[in-house]
């Protein structure tokens with residue numbers, strides 16, 4: 001199939017693994033999430049209910065969790081991994097536990113990531129894994145590092161342990177041949193994350209990209225950062241892995257900047273974010289010999305831009321340095337149609353105990369709310385598929 005033949009309109013392919021019951025469930029959920037007031041109230045109520053120990057685990061698990069997560073453990077998520085694999089879609093198992101603050105939790109997260117790497121070794125159904133640095137390091141420690149404040153004796157020891165955990169994870173990723181994405185987080189800790197990511201890339205990416213960093217293109221400084229990183233990689237002779245995203249913390253970023261009175265790191269409008277995303281795609285593809293690119297997006301125009309740029313530069317659909325990725329539970333029309341056209345496609349598949357993945361689920365609910373968000377797209381596609389199925393049932397009954 002040539003690049004120009006890719007279309008995201010085929011809802012039959014997009015929802016091939018969803019039976020009618022599952023489709024109905026998604027329809028109900030996306031309709032519910034379309035109401036911003038309801039999402040705000042529900043988010044607050046659920047956090048409160050969890051805090052005071054009300055039994056909300058099961059209702060959450062059967063609704064929003066089921067839409068966006070694989071399960072509460074690797075084992076429980078395997079049936080989704082297998083289902084995606086049948087359609088040539090890889091899974092990025094993402095241990096989505098957030099907001100932890102003590103050494104015990106950090107060691108547990110590290111052990112869990114080592115487990116994912118073991119499961120993924122020699123398993124094409126799980127081509128990558130991922131890591132949030134705040135899963136293995138205290139946020140305020142990263143904040144202090146970020147602002148270049150001097151660490152006290154205990155903090156120096158604490159940071160040493162963070163590095164040891166990170167080195168253990170990267171060594172395991174490297175020896176198992178399972179590349180790992182470092183997620184991007186808030187700008188007030190991102191310099192610290194970038195420094196760690198660059199150090200790990202330089203050590204582990206001698207032959208191929210084992211460590212991949214994430215660039216949030218809603219930041220106006222990321223194109224310059226990308227150019228600087230490319231220069232470093234060329235000078236020091238290592239490969240770079242780049243996951244491009246737009247960024248998930250825009251409101252929080254703008255609010256903090258205005259409260260503390262500094263210039264917001266966020267672009268002045270969405271158009272500039274879109275322009276920089278596509279510009280970064282071009283830069284990565286033009287340096288494909290030393291860059292492995294993953295486009296983490298649900299944006300059809302950016303996905304099409306990447307497809308067309310690949311064709312223009314004569315990069316094959318399944319080039320091992322180019323991946324497309326969407327979040328599980330969203331934009332199946334992009335994922336399944338790309339996989340069908342022979343591109344490398346993965347789904348970020350979060351998992352973890354219901355209580356611990358709540359911050360992730362709330363971000364998804366907020367992203368899917370309102371007409372400017374994802375809601376319109378998802379809902380429209382589900383409704384289209386539902387009516388396609390109804391029509392084809394009528395047609396086959398008439399035969």
Ligand SMILES: Cc1cc2nc3c(=O)[nH]c(=O)nc-3n(C[C@H](O)[C@H](O)[C@H](O)COP(=O)(O)OP(=O)(O)OC[C@H]3O[C@@H](n4cnc5c(N)ncnc54)[C@H](O)[C@@H]3O)c2cc1C
Nearest residue numbers: 183184245246247248269270273296297298299325326327
């Ligand atoms: C596989 C994958 C991995 C991801 N990993 C990360 C990660 O590590 N870190 C992270 O932060 N996010 C991550 N995300 C989430 C991502 O950053 C976006 O929030 C989400 O994908 C929506 O953006 P979009 O490109 O899909 O499309 P769109 O729906 O076209 O764009 C929405 C995005 O545009 C930006 N935007 C909206 N309005 C404005 C405005 N007025 N001014 C400037 N920018 C604006 C915001 O970033 C918003 O989220 C990931 C997403 C995917 C699919």
